[in-house]
């Protein structure tokens with residue numbers, strides 16, 4: 635994070651500016667069936683509505699509605715490169731002087747795509763490539779349908795084009811012994827002077843016990859509280875134009891597993907508004923957004939900034955029924971998920 639960004643985030647906590655960053659859902663289609671992906675549950679946003687892909691008109695309307703945006707993050711339960719308009723979207727953003735970041739499974743990227751992105755000097759802030767193992771057989775077992783060699787050659791193309799890359803590794807029991815290998819492999823600087831940051835992600839388990847999948851849910855782990863700035867700085871917009879405060883609030887009645895126990899995420903009333911039907915300012919400064927921000931601030935100093943797995947589990951079991959009660963126990967806020 636740059637100094638300017640970190641200053642903006644600090645200021646945003648005290649004064650709600652219009653957003654400079656926005657998460658935009660880019661597609662609901664995918665070519666893989668990764669184990670653990672939210673797509674594996676029917677409640678995934680991937681199965682909502684008729685729309686499948688973001689197109690340039692939809693993106694244009696979003697950017698018109700939020701003229702302060704300088705960085706777009708393409709997001710969703712799908713593969714961005716599956717969107718047939720993808721390179722048009724990249725070029726549109728470039729023409730408007732807005733930077734882009736996105737996460738890809740790396741299996742559909744062609745040399746011609748990378749050449750096109752490289753042509754738009756600095757338009758791509760970063761490309762995150764999902765890589766769950768450095769062992770081809772393990773990788774292909776965790777990401778059925780993907781070819782390890784193909785993903786590694788995508789990374790090589792990106793690095794050669796000097797497009798900043800990051801690696802997202804979802805930590806599960808099958809790959810927990812590879813953390814050091816990832817650090818060694820990606821901190822190595824190649825002949826172009828390029829290396830990649832690695833983001834080790836705690837997975838969210840929506841369709842099976844986390845005790846069976848996650849390596850670090852043992853009672854000895856101490857959840858550590860971190861500040862959530864999404865409602866203050868960074869909205870999420872779906873293909874339909876619905877606005878949510880964060881990706882946790884987008885899924886419908888999703889269940890989350892924590893220490894072998896499923897809890898319902900009470901999120902059927904988290905839609906903040908619709909950017910195609912309302913003025914975005916009215917949504918961003920609405921009573922509902924204000925109530926959420928108040929709730930986040932109110933629960934900022936509940937006590938210790940660390941708790942035990944047991945206490946967090948108890949808090950999750952006894953959720954109050956006011957609208958944003960979930961924020962108090964959100965796994966993101968407690969450092970237990972991405």
Ligand SMILES: C[S@@+](CC[C@H](N)C(=O)[O-])C[C@H]1O[C@@H](n2cnc3c(N)ncnc32)[C@H](O)[C@@H]1O
Pocket residue numbers: 664668669670671672710711712713714737738739740763764765802804835836837838839840972
């Ligand atoms: C849902 S994918 C969408 C982008 C693209 N299809 C991909 O795989 O990179 C976004 C990120 O979520 C990660 N992911 C998958 N399952 C997850 C889970 N259960 N919890 C947290 N992150 C997960 C993926 O590894 C990927 O880096």
Ligand code: SF4
Pocket residue numbers: 664665666667668671672673710711712713739
């Ligand atoms: S490629 Fe991405 S969206 Fe598709 S199944 Fe895998 S994690 Fe999910």
Ligand code: SF4
Pocket residue numbers: 862863864865879880881882883960961962964965966967
């Ligand atoms: S605390 Fe969690 S659920 Fe609440 S806004 Fe932040 S990320 Fe979303």
